[in-house]
Amino acid sequence: MTDSRATSPAAPASTFGTDLHLDLNGPGLRAGLTDALREAVRTGRLAPGTRLPSSRSLAGDLGIARNTVTEAYAELVAEGWLTAQQGSGTKVARRTEPRTAAPAAARTATAPGPPQYGLLPGPPDLAEFPRAKWLAAARRALTAAPHDAFGIGDALGRVELRTALADYLARARGVYAEPDRVVLCSGFRHGLMLMAHTLRQRRVRTVAVESYGLDVHRDVLTGAGLRIPALPVDEHGARTGDLTRLRGVGAVLLTPAHQFPTGVALRSDRRAAAVDWARSTGGWILEDDYDGEFRYDRQPVGALQGLDPERVVYFGTASKALAPGLRLAWMVVPGKLVPGIVAAKGRAEWMSSALEQLTLAEFIASGAYDRQVRSMRLRYRRRRDQLVAALARNAPGVRVSGMAGGLQAVVELPPGTERSVVRAAARQGLTVSGMAEFRYEEAGSAGRSAVRDALVVNYAAPSDSAWAGTLEALCRVMP
Ligand SMILES: Cc1ncc(COP(=O)(O)O)c(C=O)c1O
Secondary structure (H helix, E strand, O other): OOOOEOOOOOOOOOOOOOOOOOOOOOOOHHHHHHHHHHHHHHOOOOOOOOEOOOHHHHHHHHOEOHHHHHHHHHHHHHHOOEEEEOOOEEEEOOOOOOOOOOHHHHHHHHOOOOOOEEOOOOOOOHHHOOHHHHHHHHHHHHHHOOHHHHOOOOOOOOHHHHHHHHHHHHHHHOOOOOHHHEEEEOOHHHHHHHHHHHHHHOOOOEEEEEOEOOHHHHHHHHHOOOEOOEEOEEOOEEOHHHHHOOOOOOEEEEOOOOOOOOOOOOOHHHHHHHHHHHHHHOOEEEEEOOOOOOEOOOOOOOOHHHHOOOOEEEEEEOOOOOOHHHOOEEEEOOHHHHHHHHHHHHHOOOOOOHHHHHHHHHHHHOOHHHHHHHHHHHHHHHHHHHHHHHHHHHOOOOEEEOOOEOOEEEEEOOOOOHHHHHHHHHHOOEEOEEHHHHEOHHHOHHHHOOOOOEEEEEOOOOOHHHHHHHHHHHHHOOO
């Protein structure tokens, strides 16, 4: 036995074979190497069947003599941890007994691990992305694509998708849409950015927003140099009647079908008030129809845009019905604003790939989009009903609202408990947002009247396999 370090500085480090990290501690090199390898196999860090580096390669990497490695391997073969076969090298034995506790399991006992359950607003159930149907649509779209699809193309986006969307939006959402008014963009946020630039070019300086919403969207507007006074939100949606009282407003951003995050639909007189304001002042309504396809109990709420296509800019997205990772969204723009949007788009050249656009066009035209929405609607409705039933059983004091459509519901909590419930959830490995996260602080006390302490629960987000555990964790932290 020769426990000696290879001393020659010229000995080259091995540049081939498997890379293997080992901490060599202990009394001697051979014993240290044997222990380190045994430990790596025992804890599962080296999986059964893994081929180990050749003795020459490992000796080179560790800077030790080759026969030290050969002897350590031989000892572990004798103990049954490794197998050695002529021609196939040394491998980790395929043992049948279960591994002893892996370090990861030991860690969770002492420190909080990453969150296990997620109910944060935003994504749909990503596990349900229709991979096979999307792939089939992509194959058909690519096969049929003209050569010009591989060029940069039209600033509005591929005409195939604009045409498919114009048909779909007219049919499913009551939008007045012609393909040459449909502008494709990579997400609502991108569309809003384009619109903010266009409005600035048209000398708009102020865009009213709802007193509850996403700060990333407010940031897009302020980032473009716009002032953003707030409209209070109550149980009938944004108080659009207040638009006439606010000074110098050139546009208003609304979520009429399903206010984000309170979940209420804008009452019909308030829809009419918004349109009256736009007509009488020359203002614009920016309609964020982010989850309008998902409705459950109530009568369908069509798009506000249908009331006045010359004053309403309609925004839709594939982020809820399919996946936010696609970064595919669309605007239907009043004729007057199209040239401004095209100019803005020329400056901020981030469009979705033409191939993704063609795939979505094919997906819609073949009826797969409708089928996906219908199937997800059933699934989310079932989730929502399970959420309501579980809370009624386990926390009869809380009220659930804002759930007639969309992917999120509002779980109203006793006054003063929101922050402690969000913190308790985090301790249970559950990420969930409190309503306060979405309040626009500048809205002041007027903006606070409608919604009390609450959680905004995106019941669509967990996969089916995570749903039961997520619901249990949520019920556990209810006051
Ligand atoms: C209120 C609201 N608007 C729009 C969107 C869609 O955003 P995007 O198309 O940028 O993914 C979302 C997504 O979560 C949303 O919550």
